Amino acid sequence: MKKDSSKPVPLIEAAAKGDVAKAAKLLASGAKVDPIGPNGVSPLMRAADNGHLQVIRLLLEAGAVIDRIDKDGNNALAHALLNREESAFEKLLESGADPHSRVEIGAGDNDPLSFAVTVGLTRIVGALLKKGVLRNRRPTTLFPLIVAAENEHIKILKSLLAAGADVDETNRSQETALMKAVGNGAMKSINVLIEAGANLDLRDTSGRTALIWAVLMRRTNVVRVLVKAGANLDIRNRRDTSAIMFAVHHEQREITQFLKDSGARIRKNEIRRVDELLLKKSSVPAVSGDSKT
Numbered sequence: 001m002k003k004d005s006s007k008p009v010p011l012i013e014a015a016a017k018g019d020v021a022k023a024a025k026l027l028a029s030g031a032k033v034d035p036i037g038p039n040g041v042s043p044l045m046r047a048a049d050n051g052h053l054q055v056i057r058l059l060l061e062a063g064a065v066i067d068r069i070d071k072d073g074n075n076a077l078a079h080a081l082l083n084r085e086e087s088a089f090e091k092l093l094e095s096g097a098d099p100h101s102r103v104e105i106g107a108g109d110n111d112p113l114s115f116a117v118t119v120g121l122t123r124i125v126g127a128l129l130k131k132g133v134l135r136n137r138r139p140t141t142l143f144p145l146i147v148a149a150e151n152e153h154i155k156i157l158k159s160l161l162a163a164g165a166d167v168d169e170t171n172r173s174q175e176t177a178l179m180k181a182v183g184n185g186a187m188k189s190i191n192v193l194i195e196a197g198a199n200l201d202l203r204d205t206s207g208r209t210a211l212i213w214a215v216l217m218r219r220t221n222v223v224r225v226l227v228k229a230g231a232n233l234d235i236r237n238r239r240d241t242s243a244i245m246f247a248v249h250h251e252q253r254e255i256t257q258f259l260k261d262s263g264a265r266i267r268k269n270e271i272r273r274v275d276e277l278l279l280k281k282s283s284v285p286a287v288s289g290d291s292k293t
Contacts, residue, residue: 009035015043015059018052023059033062040070048076048092051085056092066097073104081112086123099133114142117160120153129163145169149177149193152186157193167196174204182213182222190225200231207237215246215255223255233264245270248277 011031014023023043027033034042044064047055056076060066067075077097080088082105093099103110113133116124145165148157157177161167170176178198181189194200201209211231214222223243227233236242241249244259244266256277260266266274 009037009043011035011043012037012041012046015052015055016046016050018047018050018055020052020054020058023055027058027062033059033064034068039072042068042070042076044068044076045070045074045079048080048085048088049083051080051083051088053087053091056088060095066092066095067101069101073102075101077101077112078103081115081121081124084119084121086121089124090127093127093131099128099131100136100138110142111138111140113137113144114140114147117144117147117153117156118142118151120151120156122153122155122159125156125159129159134160134163134165141172143169143171143177146171146175146177146180149189150180150184150186152181152184152189154188154192157189161192161196167193167198168202170202170204174202176202176204176210178202178210179204179208179213182210182219182226183217185217185219185222187222187225190222194225194229200226200229201235203235203237207235207239209235209243211235211243212237212246215243215252216250218250218252218255220252220255220258223258227259227262233259233262244274248273251277253277253280 011023011026012035014026036042042064044056044059044066047059069075074082075097077089077092078101080092081103100111103112103115113125113128116128145157145160146169148160168176176198178190178193178200181193200211203209209231211223211226211233214226233244234242242264244256244264247255247259256274260274
């Protein structure tokens with residue numbers, strides 16, 4: 001591989017500016033279609049950066065290597081994605097760019113789908129799903145369904161589910177999309193996940209269910225929704241604490257009363273603590289509303 005040029009590369013400059021006439025003239029006069037510029041960028045990458053579709057078509061027809069990467073590890077598809085150039089992204093994807101390529105942004109481990117979900121790029125997510133990216137997707141540190149749920153990207157969440165995403169997908173802490181939505185008070189996501197058949201009683205690595213999460217986050221409305229949907233009231237975490245006893249510990253009188261009235265089991269050695277809380281006013285108010293409605 002040649003070293004980066006320290007001088008301006010005419011074809012790269014033309015591609016960046018969207019000057020299709022100049023780019024065509026340079027190619028016709030014998031210019032290489034894939035010269036390497038600063039940081040390892042190619043003309044195709046620069047055209048993708050700026051969404052210059054005509055130049056992208058010209059370069060691809062001239063044989064540009066579609067998945068060449070720069071020194072950061074990004075190909076032209078990633079360049080279009082990082083600059084939110086949706087039409088350029090779709091053109092490259094249709095032309096054979098790798099939908100599973102890496103997207104290097106300095107932190108985390110992204111592929112096009114996880115990045116697009118994170119920033120809420122509905123159109124790009126749709127294009128990727130049409131390409132079947134959920135199949136044979138390489139492992140990353142980000143989990144699209146979970147990210148969509150906790151950020152309440154509802155259209156994307158529904159698209160992922162419709163495309164076959166596992167509603168009970170878990171991250172490395174065994175947290176589900178439902179748990180993360182509960183943690184963020186993302187009620188719209190919670191309703192979508194419940195309707196899609198999410199398992200309400202899965203436990204994370206600490207043994208917490210979505211219901212326990214709701215209690216810990218003082219989300220009274222979410223507790224009510226989960227109980228109405230059939231969440232098990234009596235599952236205990238790895239330290240043998242149930243949802244109602246978490247409510248007691250955090251002096252959540254309203255949630256404690258609701259769980260008791262809903263039939264939560266209370267052990268003999270726990271009855272006194274429950275009754276003591278219910279006989280006094282709550283010193284710490286529960287969060288009756290949610291951060292996202």
